[in-house]
Amino acid sequence: MSLAAAVGTEGQEVPNRRVILKRHVTGFPSEDDMEVVAGAARLAVPPGSAAVVLKNLYLSCDPYMRGRMSKQNRRSYVPAFVPGSGWPRCEQSGGIWAPGFQGWRSRLGMTGWEEYTLIPNQESLSKINHPEMPLSYYTGVLGMPGLTAYAGLYDVAKPKKGEYFFVSAASGAVGQIVGQLAKLTGCYVVGSAGSDEKVKLLKTKFGFDEAFNYKKEQDLNAALQRYFPEGIDIYFEHVGGTMLDAVLLNMRMHDRIAVCGMISQYNLEQPQGIQNLLSLIIKRVRMEGFMVSDYLGQHHKFEEEMVRYLKDDKIVYVEDVAEGLEKAPAALIGLFTGRNVGKQLVTVTQE
Amino acid sequence: MSLAAAVGTEGQEVPNRRVILKRHVTGFPSEDDMEVVAGAARLAVPPGSAAVVLKNLYLSCDPYMRGRMSKQNRRSYVPAFVPGSGWPRCEQSGGIWAPGFQGWRSRLGMTGWEEYTLIPNQESLSKINHPEMPLSYYTGVLGMPGLTAYAGLYDVAKPKKGEYFFVSAASGAVGQIVGQLAKLTGCYVVGSAGSDEKVKLLKTKFGFDEAFNYKKEQDLNAALQRYFPEGIDIYFEHVGGTMLDAVLLNMRMHDRIAVCGMISQYNLEQPQGIQNLLSLIIKRVRMEGFMVSDYLGQHHKFEEEMVRYLKDDKIVYVEDVAEGLEKAPAALIGLFTGRNVGKQLVTVTQE
Numbered sequence: 001m002s003l004a005a006a007v008g009t010e011g012q013e014v015p016n017r018r019v020i021l022k023r024h025v026t027g028f029p030s031e032d033d034m035e036v037v038a039g040a041a042r043l044a045v046p047p048g049s050a051a052v053v054l055k056n057l058y059l060s061c062d063p064y065m066r067g068r069m070s071k072q073n074r075r076s077y078v079p080a081f082v083p084g085s086g087w088p089r090c091e092q093s094g095g096i097w098a099p100g101f102q103g104w105r106s107r108l109g110m111t112g113w114e115e116y117t118l119i120p121n122q123e124s125l126s127k128i129n130h131p132e133m134p135l136s137y138y139t140g141v142l143g144m145p146g147l148t149a150y151a152g153l154y155d156v157a158k159p160k161k162g163e164y165f166f167v168s169a170a171s172g173a174v175g176q177i178v179g180q181l182a183k184l185t186g187c188y189v190v191g192s193a194g195s196d197e198k199v200k201l202l203k204t205k206f207g208f209d210e211a212f213n214y215k216k217e218q219d220l221n222a223a224l225q226r227y228f229p230e231g232i233d234i235y236f237e238h239v240g241g242t243m244l245d246a247v248l249l250n251m252r253m254h255d256r257i258a259v260c261g262m263i264s265q266y267n268l269e270q271p272q273g274i275q276n277l278l279s280l281i282i283k284r285v286r287m288e289g290f291m292v293s294d295y296l297g298q299h300h301k302f303e304e305e306m307v308r309y310l311k312d313d314k315i316v317y318v319e320d321v322a323e324g325l326e327k328a329p330a331a332l333i334g335l336f337t338g339r340n341v342g343k344q345l346v347t348v349t350q351e
Numbered sequence: 352m353s354l355a356a357a358v359g360t361e362g363q364e365v366p367n368r369r370v371i372l373k374r375h376v377t378g379f380p381s382e383d384d385m386e387v388v389a390g391a392a393r394l395a396v397p398p399g400s401a402a403v404v405l406k407n408l409y410l411s412c413d414p415y416m417r418g419r420m421s422k423q424n425r426r427s428y429v430p431a432f433v434p435g436s437g438w439p440r441c442e443q444s445g446g447i448w449a450p451g452f453q454g455w456r457s458r459l460g461m462t463g464w465e466e467y468t469l470i471p472n473q474e475s476l477s478k479i480n481h482p483e484m485p486l487s488y489y490t491g492v493l494g495m496p497g498l499t500a501y502a503g504l505y506d507v508a509k510p511k512k513g514e515y516f517f518v519s520a521a522s523g524a525v526g527q528i529v530g531q532l533a534k535l536t537g538c539y540v541v542g543s544a545g546s547d548e549k550v551k552l553l554k555t556k557f558g559f560d561e562a563f564n565y566k567k568e569q570d571l572n573a574a575l576q577r578y579f580p581e582g583i584d585i586y587f588e589h590v591g592g593t594m595l596d597a598v599l600l601n602m603r604m605h606d607r608i609a610v611c612g613m614i615s616q617y618n619l620e621q622p623q624g625i626q627n628l629l630s631l632i633i634k635r636v637r638m639e640g641f642m643v644s645d646y647l648g649q650h651h652k653f654e655e656e657m658v659r660y661l662k663d664d665k666i667v668y669v670e671d672v673a674e675g676l677e678k679a680p681a682a683l684i685g686l687f688t689g690r691n692v693g694k695q696l697v698t699v700t701q702e
Contacts, residue, residue, distance in 0.1 A: 240628065240629075244628075259628070259632050260632070261632065262629055262632070265629065270626065271626040271627070271628075272624065273623065273625055273626050274624055274625045274628055275621065275622040275623070275625075276622070277591065277595075277610070277622075277625055278591075278613055278616065278622065280638065280639070281611070281612065281640035281642060282640070283640065284639075284640050284641055284642060284645065285640055286637060286638075286639040287631065287637075287639070288631070288635075288636070288638070288639075289630075289632035289633070289635050289636050289637075290632070291633075291635060294635065
């Protein structure tokens, strides 16, 4: 079946399965907290409106989504989901259907975890400027995680050639990209990950200088001293907790911690306390949090640079693809157990 | 007795009491960890050397000294003291005696907690450019604490007119100055302190917009919400611990925490864990540590500006003066119980 055929015809009512959150989650989430339910969508939009119907092809699974599964609290990035409703506003790339369109177009946007999403204003969707690239890349290296790595590195961490760069969760969607960009800048790059398979990937496929399996280290401080005998210039923070405390003991003078995420803390009702913040004074460290949503103005420049790097094989990209919407809950849970190898996404419909 | 007479004559042997650390300290320090011992000094320097003998007039008591009383660990700013020896390198202002000098000159430098200190190279001492100001001010508003406030505010926190500014330990040596400088910049300034007397001082003498006694607050988060209903733009951090965790919940977007010290943590073997660092991401906060020693090049500019503010009554300054070297141990301990009101110093010899 061609994609155009899959999108359907105007006015048609089509089945529309979607993933819903059954209840707000406390502690570690499980697949059972979510449910795939049946439904229907009509391939029609209000006459004269700017609305379109998006047929969703690829869903993105990202750690930040865990925050939205909790009853809202002040530690979360974004508003909580309402149990019983779908997953609103998750980045996806999709085929689009709309009266004014000739056939379908690829677009990128925040939609539901469902087969079809009515988008009230098509202007809220982004164009896919390089349809020659795999469309799924727009949920990762060419989408939000890629821009996160790009903006966090150049605007927050500000690396210089020869600096010692450390990234945790290094084989993930952001980690693999930021480590490779730091290498291109001329940094010495070390990554940590949670399995030997991922460590191997970092050293062989992504070209990191060193990598280690943090689960095999009794003492993270000792591990960091081994990999950074002269200390760390830049830490790109994805995990928080004991890794952050160990990093704080191993920073060099006047260095930077770009705080992108703290995945080790998202399922804890009470976060682990960080004890070594006095290092911020001793080492004059700048520790700075950021969110990709502040850098959307850079998306076009980023997209052009990243496409060039990918075409020139200067950046390689690894995805972990779950096939089918019914696999989405497990794929999301897998982020927190480290099951995924590379960027986790879900294919809703085959292109 | 005039000061010139008190300095003594060349070659004379004079009594020289000094404070020594009896043992490395674990946990909360006590007066008994220090001792005032008798000794002697000769008012002579090696012929042809750049050495001078400094007669110490004012000793500075500063929280950072606690770190030096511990057996060295990676959390301390500066090298540990050696038990049995004196307190090396504590800022003082003193009358100076040396063969090449006509009489005595006032100088500022890092010396021992003692009556006389042999300074191997007089170039290591700073001049007192404004002898018309009280000499004791050079241990505070015109010395290291004043420069700490100045550099931390303008170089790290970078305030803008109209911003909401919060400082903890606000009546202390740095706090009282940084709060008044922030007011001069046009910020809305709130300080916390540990007694009603200090709170009154902040509001009446130093002209803070608001101040509160943190010891009377059951819930620091609620207190900050009350004083900053729109959130905090800049936090000037002196205390760490639960106050920092509460501040992290009350920051505005794209704001700054200038980390100057964390006095609540200095006597703890295991620091309190900070749990709300995820706020760094949510609010895009820049949290940056600094040390005054990186800003010594600004000292002259700072001194001129601060003298002008003092002469114009735009900045007022409160000292807590202990009379006599034998009071120095208690004065230092008092910093950690909050006994001092204003900058704590010790007069060794009356001018």
